[in-house]
Amino acid sequence: MLQRLVDDDVLVLTLDRPEKRNALDLELCRALQGALDGAVTGPQPVRAVVITGAGSTFCAGADLDGVYGDDFREAHYGMLGAITSVPVPVIAAVNGPAIGGGTQLAAACDLRVATQAARFAVPTARNGLAVDPWTIRRLAHLVGGGHARGLLLAAETMDLGAALASGLVQREGDLTDAIALAHDLAALAPLSLSYAKRVLGSPHLPDDDPGLHAEFLACFASEDAAEADAARREGRRPVFRGR
Incomplete structure (x- = not known):
């Protein structure tokens, strides 16, 4: 089945x-x-x-x-x-x-x-x-x-x-x-993908929707964003953990 x-x-x-x-x-x-x-x-x-x-x-x-x-x-x-x-x-x-x-x-x-x-x-x-x-x-x-x-x-x-x-x-x-x-x-940043998927799937929501805005800001404040910055400076691939 x-x-x-x-x-x-x-x-x-x-x-x-x-x-x-x-x-x-x-x-x-x-x-x-x-x-x-x-x-x-x-x-x-x-x-x-x-x-x-x-x-x-x-x-x-x-x-x-x-x-x-x-x-x-x-x-x-x-x-x-x-x-x-x-x-x-x-x-x-x-x-x-x-x-x-x-x-x-x-x-x-x-x-x-x-x-x-x-x-x-x-x-x-x-x-x-x-x-x-x-x-x-x-x-x-x-x-x-x-x-x-x-x-x-x-x-x-x-x-x-x-x-x-x-x-x-x-x-x-x-x-x-x-x-x-x-x-x-699967190797990309999970929070970024989740946010993009929700926006793409919710065209009726206004740009200033509080939930979307909170997810947007959470990407910038995430450990994954810090990991990407560290990986870029260290010349390696980032390892994202979805937080």
Whole structure:
């Protein structure tokens, strides 16, 4: 259902429902949310997360046998919320088609690395369903209004080339490349990454929001900022501890 692997300070989560092309059901959504909620508070806290799919599909979307109940919708959007709220970078390693809920899952992540086999689509207009306003705005923010209209109103499919050109995908690569990127991010200052992630994910908050301002100032006052300064003067790489 969900494979969990900790590689030093990187958590790799693999959707593993090959018989359903890794489609999301209630159990898988809850498992993903649980893994993300414990990513930084569990016995093995990590500094970056990679989400991918087993086999040749990233995620075929929601399992249509169970999407019509309130329980699934709550679990689905709770899982997407966990991706955006966990205070570490989350990378989608898109190894194949990401359809419907699969595109939502990839879009919720902070960065996307994808192979030539990747395909993105949100065909809700073909099945009478809908995605929530957050997803629509998130897609418009990531790919621009024109591409978002193509995905949502024309039910178009975006291949890797279009995804790279639009900014939906940041890098071409496979799971190994995504994990390497995650390790690179894990070596950066955690407070700086957490702050940037929160601002990027909260475009509705004013610039003078007290919480954001406090996080901004905390970066400058952190031990990590002092460590970066010391490392620069000593000619070595800084070792950040997230405090």
